[in-house]
Every structure is written in C-alpha cells, then in structure tokens.
Amino acid sequence: MAERSHDLVVIGGGPGGYVAAIRAAQLGLSVGLVEKQKTLGGTCLNIGCIPSKALLESSQRYAAARDELAAHGIKTGRVRLDLAVMQRRKDEVVGRITQGVAALMWKWKVKIYTGEGRLAGAGRVALRRENEEEEIAATNIILATGSVPAALHGVDLDGDRVCTSTEALAWRTVPSHLVVIGAGAIGLELGSVWRRLGAEVTVLEYLDRILPEMDAEVAAEARKILAAQGLAFRLGQRVTAARAAGGQCVVEAEGEKPLECSHVLVAVGRKPFTAGLGLETAGIELDEHGRIPINERFQTSPAGVFAIGDVVRGPMLAHKASEEGVACVEMIATGHGRVNYDAIPSIVYTWPEVAGVGRTEEQLRAAGVSFRKGSFPFLANGRAHALGSVEGRVKVLAHAETDRVLGVHIVGPHAGELIAEAATAIEFGASSEDIARTCHAHPTLAEALKEAALAVDRRAVHV
Amino acid sequence: MSGRRAETLVIGAGPGGYVAAIRAAQLGRRAAVVERARLGGVCLNAGCIPSKALIHAASLYDKARHAAELGIAAERLSVDLDRLIEWKDAVVRRLADGIARLLKGNRVETLQGEATFLSPRTLLVRGAEQSEVLEFEECIIATGSRPIELPGFAVDGKRVLGSSEALALRALPRRVLVLGGGYIGLEIGTLWQKLGSEVTVVEVTPSILPGAEAECARVVARNLKKRGVRVLTGSRALALEEAPGGARVRVAGAKGEEAIECDVVLSTVGRRPLSDQLGLEAAGVRLDERGFIAVDERQRTNVPGIYAIGDVAGPPLLAHKASHEALAAAAAIAGEEGARRPRLIPAVVFTDPEIASVGLTESQARAQGIDVAAGKFPFAASGRALTMNQGDGFSKIVAEKGSGRVLGAHVVGADASEIIGEMGLAIALGATLEDLARTVHAHPTLPETLMEAAEAALGRAIHVLER
Ligand SMILES: Cc1cc2nc3c(=O)[nH]c(=O)nc-3n(C[C@H](O)[C@H](O)[C@H](O)COP(=O)(O)OP(=O)(O)OC[C@H]3O[C@@H](n4cnc5c(N)ncnc54)[C@H](O)[C@@H]3O)c2cc1C
Ligand SMILES: Cc1cc2nc3c(=O)[nH]c(=O)nc-3n(C[C@H](O)[C@H](O)[C@H](O)COP(=O)(O)OP(=O)(O)OC[C@H]3O[C@@H](n4cnc5c(N)ncnc54)[C@H](O)[C@@H]3O)c2cc1C
Numbered sequence: 001m002a003e004r005s006h007d008l009v010v011i012g013g014g015p016g017g018y019v020a021a022i023r024a025a026q027l028g029l030s031v032g033l034v035e036k037q038k039t040l041g042g043t044c045l046n047i048g049c050i051p052s053k054a055l056l057e058s059s060q061r062y063a064a065a066r067d068e069l070a071a072h073g074i075k076t077g078r079v080r081l082d083l084a085v086m087q088r089r090k091d092e093v094v095g096r097i098t099q100g101v102a103a104l105m106w107k108w109k110v111k112i113y114t115g116e117g118r119l120a121g122a123g124r125v126a127l128r129r130e131n132e133e134e135e136i137a138a139t140n141i142i143l144a145t146g147s148v149p150a151a152l153h154g155v156d157l158d159g160d161r162v163c164t165s166t167e168a169l170a171w172r173t174v175p176s177h178l179v180v181i182g183a184g185a186i187g188l189e190l191g192s193v194w195r196r197l198g199a200e201v202t203v204l205e206y207l208d209r210i211l212p213e214m215d216a217e218v219a220a221e222a223r224k225i226l227a228a229q230g231l232a233f234r235l236g237q238r239v240t241a242a243r244a245a246g247g248q249c250v251v252e253a254e255g256e257k258p259l260e261c262s263h264v265l266v267a268v269g270r271k272p273f274t275a276g277l278g279l280e281t282a283g284i285e286l287d288e289h290g291r292i293p294i295n296e297r298f299q300t301s302p303a304g305v306f307a308i309g310d311v312v313r314g315p316m317l318a319h320k321a322s323e324e325g326v327a328c329v330e331m332i333a334t335g336h337g338r339v340n341y342d343a344i345p346s347i348v349y350t351w352p353e354v355a356g357v358g359r360t361e362e363q364l365r366a367a368g369v370s371f372r373k374g375s376f377p378f379l380a381n382g383r384a385h386a387l388g389s390v391e392g393r394v395k396v397l398a399h400a401e402t403d404r405v406l407g408v409h410i411v412g413p414h415a416g417e418l419i420a421e422a423a424t425a426i427e428f429g430a431s432s433e434d435i436a437r438t439c440h441a442h443p444t445l446a447e448a449l450k451e452a453a454l455a456v457d458r459r460a461v462h463v
Numbered sequence: 464m465s466g467r468r469a470e471t472l473v474i475g476a477g478p479g480g481y482v483a484a485i486r487a488a489q490l491g492r493r494a495a496v497v498e499r500a501r502l503g504g505v506c507l508n509a510g511c512i513p514s515k516a517l518i519h520a521a522s523l524y525d526k527a528r529h530a531a532e533l534g535i536a537a538e539r540l541s542v543d544l545d546r547l548i549e550w551k552d553a554v555v556r557r558l559a560d561g562i563a564r565l566l567k568g569n570r571v572e573t574l575q576g577e578a579t580f581l582s583p584r585t586l587l588v589r590g591a592e593q594s595e596v597l598e599f600e601e602c603i604i605a606t607g608s609r610p611i612e613l614p615g616f617a618v619d620g621k622r623v624l625g626s627s628e629a630l631a632l633r634a635l636p637r638r639v640l641v642l643g644g645g646y647i648g649l650e651i652g653t654l655w656q657k658l659g660s661e662v663t664v665v666e667v668t669p670s671i672l673p674g675a676e677a678e679c680a681r682v683v684a685r686n687l688k689k690r691g692v693r694v695l696t697g698s699r700a701l702a703l704e705e706a707p708g709g710a711r712v713r714v715a716g717a718k719g720e721e722a723i724e725c726d727v728v729l730s731t732v733g734r735r736p737l738s739d740q741l742g743l744e745a746a747g748v749r750l751d752e753r754g755f756i757a758v759d760e761r762q763r764t765n766v767p768g769i770y771a772i773g774d775v776a777g778p779p780l781l782a783h784k785a786s787h788e789a790l791a792a793a794a795a796i797a798g799e800e801g802a803r804r805p806r807l808i809p810a811v812v813f814t815d816p817e818i819a820s821v822g823l824t825e826s827q828a829r830a831q832g833i834d835v836a837a838g839k840f841p842f843a844a845s846g847r848a849l850t851m852n853q854g855d856g857f858s859k860i861v862a863e864k865g866s867g868r869v870l871g872a873h874v875v876g877a878d879a880s881e882i883i884g885e886m887g888l889a890i891a892l893g894a895t896l897e898d899l900a901r902t903v904h905a906h907p908t909l910p911e912t913l914m915e916a917a918e919a920a921l922g923r924a925i926h927v928l929e930r
Binding site for chain 1: 787
C-alpha cells in the first residue's frame, strides 16, 4: 500500500482541530485529521460546551416551570423531572452536532484517521489504533490535542461521585448534596444545573471571589444573585482532601470541619493534554504550565509543527481554539493570519449569564490606563421587566481621552448574546459614543448596552 | 396673549417625547413636557412593553406545556388571565414610575393636559381643572399615532377590540379573528393562541408581515400553520354580523366568500399619525400627503423652532425610532456639533420565532441596482440553537459584492431581537463581510450564526453543508 501523505495533518478533532482542517481544505490543502475518540468535536462537543449548555437549558426550563410560572398567573400542579429523558435529549443534541461535523469533513474531503497520533520525526505522524501502527507523511502538522481536567492534590477521583465535569454531565440521579470545588465557569454552570434540579449545592473556592477571570464587580454581583438561588459559596477555602467513603463523600479544607456530601465535582481548571504525543523526540519542551510553547505564527520549535487551542497559552475557550485554527492554517497557506486576543469574549452560562470582553477594571488599573466607566442596571430596562429578569448590569469601560471601548462586562439575562456587539465594538476600535449613537431596537436587552455607553459620558437617558 | 415660558416644550410623553425632554434638559435647556394621558405613551401603556410582557408569559406557558421531550412534566397547567394581566400592569406601573422619576431627576416639568397650538410660539394646555397658555422657544411635537379602523369594524371594546383593549382583556376569547397580518396582529394573535384561543388571521396582501424580509416572514408563516393558526392572505374582511353565541365575519378571498365565526375581532390594520387634533394650522406646520408632519434630517418642520419626532413624523412607527429622533432633535436644538446619527433603524417582530432586521434586504439592494452578495446560515446548524431546542430559522447577511460592505442583516429565530444589536453597530461602522467573519464570536452563541452567514457570503462558511 502506498504511504498516506497530506499537505497538513491535524492531531485532535476538537473545535481547534476540526475547524483548522475545514479551513485548510477550503484553501486547497489536502488534509488528514487524527482523532482518538470515535466522534469528532473534542471536549467542546462531547463533554464540554454543548452538553453543558443542553443541560443548562433544560434545567432552566424545569426551574422556570417550577418557580416562575405562578408570578405570571400560570398555575401548575407538580412539576416532575424525568432525568433520563433530559439526559437523552442532551445526548441527542451532542449526537446531532458531532454527526454534523463528520458530514462537514466528508464535504471538504478531509481524511479522518481514528486513532492516537504521535510525532514521528520530521514530516511524519505515527497513527496507533489497537495494535497496529501506521505512518502518515505530512508537510505541516498542527497539534490540537486540547486539555483535560486538572487534578487537585489530595482528591481521590472515583470516576463516579468524586469526579470531574465529564461525569457530572452524565449523572443519572440528582445528587442530594453536591460540593463543587472551584468557582470558575465550569463549576458554576454545573453547580447551577444540579441546584435547579434539586440538589443542595456548596461551592468551595480558594480565592476570596468567584469567577477569577471576570471583572471583579460583575463577578461580585453574580455571586449575590447565584447565592440567592441557593448556591452556598464558601470562599477562601483551601481544599486538602476529598474522597468517597461508604455511601457518603467527605471534603476537607484547611482549618474547617470535614464536609459531608453525596457528590463532589472537582472543577479547578484544566491542563493541556500532551501525553503520548512524542514531544520529547521532536524536541518540544513544555512551558511551566505544561503548555506547548509557540511563537506568534503558532510555530513550535521543530519546523513544520504548529499548535493551537487549549494546548497552548491563552484562555481555554472553544472559539479561541477555532480562531487560532483558522489563523494558523491561513498562515500556512497564505502567509497571513491573525487572532485579536483583545477581543475574545467569554461567557458563563448561569442564569443570569455573565459575559465579558476586553480588559477588566482591575487590569486597566494595574496597567495604569485612565478610563471612564458607564454602568446601566437591567432594572431600568423595559425588556428585562417584560422577561421578569431584572437582575444585573452592563458596564462599559472606555479610554479617558480617546473614548475607545476597552472592555465590556455584563451580568444579566442573555449576557452571552449581548456580548457579541461589544466584541464587535472592540474589534473595530469603536468609541463608546459609536455604540451610544447606534439605534438599538426597543424593547430589547441590547438597549442596556447603549445606555451604559451613554453613561460613560454621564448622559444615560434611563438612569 | 402671553403666558409662562419654557425654553423647550415637548408635546407627548411617549418614547419620543420623554426622551427628547430629558435629553434637552441634559443639554442645558429648561424643558417641559405636556401629556394628556399617561407617561410612557403607547409604547409603555398599550404597546411594546405590555405586549412583550404577555408574550413572554405566554411562551413560558407554551414551553412548560411542551417540555416533555426535555424531561419536564408540569401537571394541570392553566392560565389565570386576571393574575397575568395584573403582573403585566405591575410591570408597566414600575416602568412608568421610573419615567416620572427620570423626568423629575432631570428637572423636566411635567404638565398634564391636552396641548393645541395657538401660534408658532404659543401653546394652550387644557388640563382637567384649568387651562394655561405657554410660550416656548422650541417645541418638539411627539404626539404619536392612533389605530386605523376599517369601516364596519369600529372598535367597541366588546366584539371588536383594538390592540389596547386586547392587551387588557381579562377573559381569554375562545375564537379570535385577527384583522391584519402585520406584526401587532400576529404578536397578539400568537400570544392568545399559546394561551389557548383558536385564531384566524385575515390579511389583504398576498403574505403576512408585508414590511418584513420575505424569507423571514415565510418561516413565521410556516410556524403559525404548525401551531394551528389559520392564515388567510389575499383576503378581505367585508362585514361583521352578530351570530348566535358570537359573531360572524364575511371574508372574501381568492376562492370566493366565506363566513368565519368568532367571539372577538382584533382589529390591527395599521396606525395613522395624531396630527389632526393639534391646531397645527395655527402654527403653520406642514403635513405630508399621508398626514405625517414633514421634517428634515434634523427633525425640523417647516416652522423655525418647531420639531417633530416619532410616529407623528413618519414611518417606521417604532419606539426606538422615536427615541433616536428625540436625541437628534434635542441635539439640533442645543446646537450640538456632529449630532448627525446614522439612520439605521432596526425592526424587531416578537412573533414565534422572532424576526429582527437592520439595513437593506436582498431585494431592496437589488432594486437599487447593487451587485449583491448574500449569505445565509440556518439555526439548525447552530450548536446554541440546538441546545435551546430551537433549531428553526436562519441568519442572513446582505452585502455589496465588490467591496464586501455589509448592507443589511436579517434574522428569524430564537432571540433574534437580542442578536441584531451587533449588526446595527457593524453596519454603522462600515463593516465588510471579511470584518464580520474575522471578529471572534463566542461559542456556543446565536451570534455565531451571523459570522457564519458572512462567511457563507464569502463562500467559505465552516459549518454549512451545502456550498
Ligand atoms: C464542562 C465544560 C464546559 C465548557 N463550556 C465552554 C463554553 O461554553 N464555551 C467555550 O468556549 N468553551 C467551553 N469549554 C472549553 C472548551 O471545551 C475548550 O476550550 C475547547 O474544547 C478546546 O478546544 P481544542 O480543540 O483545543 O481541544 P479539545 O476540544 O479538548 O479537543 C482535543 C481533541 O484531541 C484529541 N486528542 C488528544 N490527544 C490526541 C492524540 N494524541 N491523538 C489523537 N487525538 C488526540 C482529544 O480526544 C480531543 O478530541 C468547556 C469545557 C468543559 C469541560
Ligand atoms: C400593540 C403594540 C405593540 C408595539 N410594539 C412595539 C415594539 O415591540 N417595538 C417598537 O419599536 N414599537 C412597538 N410599537 C410601536 C410603538 O408603540 C410606537 O412606535 C411608539 O410608541 C411611538 O412613540 P411616540 O413617542 O412617537 O408616540 P406615542 O408613544 O404614541 O406617544 C404619544 C403621546 O402623546 C400624547 N399626546 C398626543 N396628543 C397629545 C396632545 N395634543 N397633548 C398632549 N399629549 C398628547 C399621547 O397621549 C401619548 O402619550 C407597538 C405599538 C403597539 C400598538
């Protein structure tokens, strides 16, 4: 059999890798994609963004039926939960989207190799499946192997009740008491899911605040709102041990009484995944965080080997991975390609949602940038009232002299959809006045962004 | 005759008028606003806000009823329309209080009464107890619009309702005939259908939502049909007759005449400007041939010092257009430099699914002789839409082919209203398809569909199967 060869071989079929593969095919390269799992889509589609958002939506609908209808004059008897059906819908959504990705690969004639990929010398990728090993020749190689949950010293994962997000997305019964270790996006999202479905939820966080990546003021407001929903936050907790013991689990934190619970979710971040990739033989040395070092052209140390997504520096977000995939491939094919790291939005899909793009107030202060701030509460927004969801605010940070928008931070209903306009503003170098002068439809939540922009210049109409 | 003086006097406290008064005050003018009814105008009291509150509640109810596939069963669901209306009224009250506070906080005087012009510089304000003559330096007319009535279908508040009466109704009509398939009729019709009414829509033109982008309107039409709403397009309501236990409406369509039984008729056949009860002749303000007050791009009428904004100053009859013009008029009065604003007015329809549009449609662009590049992305291929269980609809971007400059965006689908904001800004900033495609959009979100539509227009969408 003639040896397989491609212009580009991508290792890892997540949102970084598969998007890179499609874009490369669009640009005329012959592409191979190596993925060790049976389905494409990586963490994001299989055990990340998509299943979590499906459960967040379902659990929110359940909570709304249980708690919100009465206020609107809608009477209901008991609201019952069929978790098996809820989980099945989630699986169906995942199935539909991963199949969609497979169809896209077929459309763009990307050759899929199911198996584990490894660097095997210049221009070569070794593919291992079961007992066979095969080599593929590749002019260019992109490493897009993603990340896995970070472990916490002293925590004994049992793959069932003391576990990571992967298992917590698939539980078949509602925990009676869930302890979440880590108040980042994943911990709060899954904590919210199980809280809405009836669990008692305690969130332990090492820092003295939640959502450490987000703007502090917005995060503090989110904490109040989530706490009122029954997420019990304990901040400043250094967890030293967690394990299942008999029918119960125990979590120990420094200086605290051991906490008994039924389930433990460890959500203390993720770490780049590079095991078995053959990096040593290729002469690639990981940085102190275990990431593959790259330059601004996504090149690693050996020629022709690139890396993108969760396995390299930067926020671990699906759209960041995809964007790098596109830019990296364009760089390979055309010599140009760019990612604007100042305009990458991030979203936490609690209810209300939390979203931010650009710099936080703390970052601007630390950098000594003088800025003006406009803030507008959803309490003064008509659409929010009509939706019965008036908590939260929009905050616009603009440069004090030039008025250029530097950061936008939102906690509130549909914050995740609203942040797109803010990202566009930052990408275009728009001023807060540009947003303020743009006509926004009434009644919409997006009007709150406009009012916050007006407030930068102390001219909000509705506060 | 002489009386009290206000620097800037605003007639009507709707989303045009109260915003104009507040902004004029912020810009240093001594401002007053005259309102004969309630603060907030049609929008707050009988329009945008009450309708959207009820639409939200109705869709909560609808979603709760159809949640089995999500693993949720709500037993014995029923609607207490009295409570629902009370909740809606409470929402309106809270926002009206907010406006009163804003006016006060910005030192705008509020006068309760009906205003008529006595001259190009004076107004008579007739209150419940007393009348007063006011002199002004500038006047902003923001008197809004009122519903049109079809002959034979006069609104009587019982058999025939207008939108205002409909939004206050405390007993759900069993069978409704909606006259007019514009957005107001369809929004209220859909909300009643969700609460349990049987709904028929009669529309004279060949399709519903004649103002909306045609493909978007088709998605809504399809969904109405799926819901069991009967839509009769190209049909004309001829007469209303009493019938045992209700009413009968004779309707003439392509296939002849038919009699439709119903309990109430909802008349939503359009609105006309409130420009005829204002004594405009005394001021010499000119109207256009349709009765709207004629204004220039800074909202000036033909009479120096008199401005007009909102519904009374011409289409589109939308609240944010009124507020947008309010800011422009106040800026013109204050002599603000660079006060011109791009006239890009988005339009949002809160049907199921929602429609949101800004800028040119594909056919409008072609009619202007523009070489068009358009791209579409279906919600069925959006991860976010699928997680929301709402894969119906699409996003569409219209651009000029050569330059790639974006001319319009049209969305039909879940939360369309909330994702159009980005496109208004992008078009105002002169974005091209390439710009949109290269702006990072968070995953998984609905705005990704706009980015993918731009890529589709460039011939390189990542997530679509058809080429
Ligand atoms: C619960 C949860 C929720 C999340 N929610 C969001 C969200 O809402 N929004 C967001 O932006 N991000 C979210 N994320 C993060 C997001 O999933 C990641 O940022 C994204 O998946 C990273 O993409 P990637 O392509 O770099 O890596 P991955 O998606 O991790 O894909 C890497 C792929 O490489 C494969 N692989 C690894 N090594 C090899 C090898 N040697 N050979 C072959 N294949 C290999 C893996 O099997 C995997 O399929 C979430 C994550 C989790 C866990
Ligand atoms: C059911 C319905 C739903 C709607 N939904 C939407 C929507 O979702 N989005 C949207 O953008 N638009 C919507 N609209 C349209 C929107 O309500 C109007 O475009 C908007 O209210 C116009 O604002 P305005 O300030 O020009 O006039 P108005 O809101 O009509 O206010 C005019 C005010 O002037 C007062 N007035 C009139 N004459 C005099 C006088 N001589 N003296 C003193 N006071 C006077 C009136 O009492 C009134 O309060 C809807 C309308 C209806 C009927």
